[in-house]
Amino acid sequence: MKESPVSARKEINPFLKSALEFGPILLFFVAYLRLKDNTFTIGGTDYDGFIVVTAAFIPLLVLTTGIMWMLTGKLARMQVATVILVVLFGGLSVWLNDDRFFKMKPTMIYLLFGGLLAVGVLRGQSYLKYVMEEMMPLDDAGWIKLTKRLMLFFFGLALANEIVWRTFTTETWVYFKTFGLTAALFGFFMFQARLFQDHSPEKDDA
Template sequence: MAERINPVVKAVLEWGPIAAFFLGYVKLKDETFTVAGTDYQGFIIVTAAFIPLMVICTGLLWWLSGKLSKMQVATVVLVVVFGGLSVWLNDDRFFKMKPTMIYLLFGVLLGIGLLRGQSWLRLVLEEAIPLQDEGWMILTRRVMAFFFALAIANEAVWRLMSTDAWVNFKTFGLPLAIFVFFMTQSGLFKRYNPERKDEA
């Protein structure tokens, strides 16, 4: 049974690992650590610490709230897989690809739902965003396109720019882009608000 969780605690558990990753990277990015005869850059060490922290925080979130969204589950699985590959192979490229895989996965899943005439986004956000059926379909198409755009943007940043640029993009750019995107949907939210349908 799902339980209400303190919003501050929820925010700390959701954003704490990301903030810790950023702070850890800033502190250790120029350091090199030798473990079992192998040299690891600070980025890999921070990634190695980020993986269990993300798993623990997600587990606590599930324990306190009694539920996790499919997006949260998929995210932590991909963090473990791609982060683990980066640490195991001592190659930061795998972890940098992780956001690309996440957004591609979400985009493809939303696309499959649309092909079936369904808004799977509604299953995730219905409690937070009240919309008429048509509004959900429009929003789902827009979010799908937005996810594909984020995947392309992440690939461009990590392949063409420095690791510093990618960390800043991941920590600040992606959350800001998501915030701005949903702010620009305010017209859709008003137009397809169920209360307007009732009034009509």
């Protein structure tokens, strides 16, 4: 008997999952702090610490994402899109020795996610429900509300990233990317507690 896609999914230790998801980001941050003032000459070309750390971050993220896929049998579409954009924009930064491309990567990610959610909203659908229904049970009205809010939030993050990397130092952007964007995402979902309560399917069944 063929195993269903749902039953084929595997659960892994939550600490290991967190290490695979956030480990590369934290390692990037630590490595940047250690190497930010250094210059490396490779093949006759000088590369600053940011470019060197970016070059190391790309295969590390691909590796940890691959391990996640092997251990769980699945990857979220957001994870796949993130890896693709990291390889594309990070690769351009290393190849052209220009850190601007990698700094633009969060902007592209949030514009992509916000744009996809907007397409769904215009069609009267919640693409967010399709991705996160197992994690956050909501009724249909709740999914539409959450999708609209998250769509606007993603566009706001894209704008914030553009402002920070274009007007502040690279070090400030690294802090913003490592901690600011992550904290903003956690904060967003924490402030949706009322929505989760008002649109819980269990509430409708009561």
